[in-house]
Amino acid sequence: MTSDLPRNAGMPFDPSVIAGCRVNTPATLRRAATLPAQRSLKKDWQAAWLARAISMIDLTTLSGDDTPGRVRRLCAKALSPVRADLLDAIGLPHLTTGAVCVYHEMVPVAVEALEGRLPVAAVSTGFPAGLSPFDLRLAEIERSVAAGATEIDIVISRRHVLTGNWAALYDETAQMRAACGAAHMKAILATGELGTLKNVMAASMVCMMAGSDFIKTSTGKEAVNATLPVSLVMMRAIRAYEAASGYKVGYKPAGGVSKAKDALVYLALLKEELGDRWLRPDLFRFGASSLLGDIERQLEHHVTGRYSVGHRHALG
């Protein structure tokens, strides 16, 4: 991932930051509920924003039945995410997704298939539950980095959040960050399991203090994955962290964003809450597998004026 930004160096653990976390749930829900009607994107703007969304997708496969063949097909799709005639029509012939995201075992396949043209992200640290022995979780990070992953999506220990053991969460996350070395670390909060928006805010702050390059909502395996209210809280946490540290941290909603229209709402929220600088792959990713297909159909509609179907677009 190329970026002109300084990497988040983290901050010493500061409990007062957690004490200062305040989230009013109804006000958060209200903002999340009204925003979609406040920003509307039409015509060329819609097409451009959808293309931008593609450029920020971590095209993902995280299934027990993943095979090298399946991963190679995914990588090919990541490099050519949309039919060439459509990309030519909108003047973005070189569009790719942001990265490919796989389990550790599939990292070498993906690295080989992408030939360095796109980063490979590996989910790690006992994904998705994060309950394997801590030394093994660190070792897993090191192995994935060694295998060529340049982005590591770690999962946090939810139990530390639910018991308020913020220092433990900080220490674990900081050690994982150290294990990542030059690879960028995305901390998955598994927000669907944190109970309250205030916990989401506090966990976000702790993970950023511990040096996370990105904070990410979900593994995609929780009962509830990325939502707009959770995204609002995490974006506000990112803003607060920048105000405190000077570092810009990235945001990745994952799971649950499968429609082009939803993607536009997330990007609108991002632009409104964090600003234009975040609308780039070094500060934002969608963790998604089926979103791309819907965007392809919308782009075909944009170019041809006809509503499209899935089988007109190459399978990812």
Added chain:
Amino acid sequence: MSVADIFETMEWGPAPESRAEADAWLDSHGRRFGHYIGGKRLAAGETFATVNPATGETLAEITQGTAEDVAQAVKAARKAHGSWAKSSDHDRARVLYAIARGLQKHARLFAVLEVLDTGKPIREARDIDVAQAARHFYHHAGHAELRGETHPDAEPWGVCGQIVPWNFPLLMLAWKVAPALAMGNTVVLKPAEWTPLTALAFAEICDGAGVPPGVVNIVTGDGATGAALVSAEIDKLAFTGSTEVGRLLRRETAGRGIGLTLELGGKSPYLVFEDADIDGAVEGLVDAIWFNGGQVCCAGSRLLVQEGIAEDVTARLRARMARIRVGNPLDKSVDMGALVHTEQKARIEAILERTTGKIHRGAAPDGCYLPPVLVTDLHSADPLMQEEVFGPVLAMTTFRTPAEAVQLANDTTYGLAASIWSQDIDVALDTAPKIDAGVVWVNGTNMLDAAAPFGGLKESGFGREGGTAGLAAYLRPGTGAPLKAPKVYAGDAAPSAEIDRTAKLYIGGKQARPDGGYTRTVFGPKGAVGDVGIANRKDLRNAVEAARGATGWSRSTGHLRAQILYYIAENLCARASEFEARLAAQGAKDRVETATRHLFRWAAWADKHDGRTLGVPMGGLALALNRPIGVIGAFAAEETPLTALAQVLGAALATGNRLVLVAPESAPLTATDLYQVLDTSDVPSGVVNILTGAHGDLAAEMAGHLGVDAVWSFSSADISATIEAGAAADLKRTWVNNGTGRDWLATDGTVWLAQSTEVQTIWVPFGL
């Protein structure tokens, strides 16, 4: 700009709503409109232009209503009233339901027309104005259906004159028309001169909904048309608009015996405590002050921030302001559209010229637009902290403690709305009821719903719109027979007591000599009965001051107030023969028994005038609390004087008010005899103050005293008009008899409860 360019800039693009349908509708009327009277669209008369403030284009020519036009409309409404009032609740409900459906069916046309006429953004017109207007008619279709069950003895006023403002033309029309029709009234509505289009389109909805001819009449025009409507033969006047015009209407309608409700201006505080969700509070401010460009009566225009977080709040607020998009109101991604009129823009700018604060502006295009404005470094006396701006201008200052926050919040002549932001349930819930405002939002702002009463305290007006409380504005209170003048006894002999016992005044729990040093002799059928003091304006001032000081009573529990009322009853009973003898001596026909019964009744009510939880579409609680009015000045009745005193005193005290009571002129000694009863009944000093004197001499003083919150008159003196006119100074509440009597033996508690309390709506959203 190509897709590839936008891919780099990631700018917002245009997202225009089409105006074709609205233009076609205007064209279909030849862009000229006459009034809607008696179910007919009349030909246009002399016209004026209604203008799109965003473009300056003339949208249509609108008829300037004359006094004759108004009279014709009132006549049509009068003619329609009889059968409409007699129609079944179900039939009226069906009509209101059909109106709601009609608004929904043509929702986009109404939204676009509203945008064209007002300059407000399409998103607001679509999601709030039109949606809420339809909701209002649905809700009131229900009130119409249930009228016989919920208000079995209710009687509508008759013909209601209704004048609505330009900031929410259709929604304010709905707030006025829906409850009026539900309760069986007919209406003559005058939309604002600048924004008449949706009212004219509403006429077509009425046609389609089966509203009988004359039940809804719409007369367009400027202030002169409004004045003609005010002075026409209407039974009730409902007005939403500025406090200055409200004052004028109070004077104009004084003594006419017509109903009046006023929904006026505000300078609503927005309190942010140090433990608030600051991002949530900042986002709330966008809805509070930049919604409809701040042209909102309940706009949160005074930002009060706890000192420790003021810098942080200012920084986040300024960053948020930079993202507010001001521009073409038909664009779906625009946050603030045009101001309603260039005159309004000029007014706002003129107020900004006068502030001493530091002005921070967002960005706005040229034309009839203003950016979001924040003004900091203000002191309490700055015009921006005092005057209603009615524009996108937020005035900010700081406080140190919750107590100071409440003090600053209440440091205004207005009392419409307030917002409180705190994550501490203790701070939030303790502060909410302490704010003197008709509507309080906890961790929220500008939440409105048809089921939630909306309206002001203090100079923000009186009467409620919405919910069950709002129905009262469209029901005629029962009126009694004309009062006969009380029999006056005269004589020349001095009272024949061996030791002079001239009754003094009763102020702050003490007996006080009248300031003027004058007394008069009270005569009965058998000659002189005793002497009483003659109170003047200074005595009244002292009595009001004592009553204002007795704030503890208004905070006391219903149980305590009940105990004291029972105690008064007990002590009165113990002296029954003495009181009855004195009543007889003064020529009054009355019994202690009936007075005691009233005191018992009010002791019973003291802990039973419950508020309500409201059925609003929101997670959390919306509460309608019954707050005491404060200090009530009451002129006593001459008929059954003791029983009447017990009714007045009981009602006022049971609900937590303090009283300045002017004794009956014919039986003042019965009032002064109460001093010892009150003294022995643990009534805290200042809660009841009693003056003796001529009602006619004290009426104007009482009505004009800025420390009196309400004036009641049951007097036989002709003072109703004086009181209503005098009350215009500070828009205090009035309840006058217009020369008619009451049944003082009646157990008509609900009427008294309504007059003794004001509904405060508190919204507490919580949960998911």
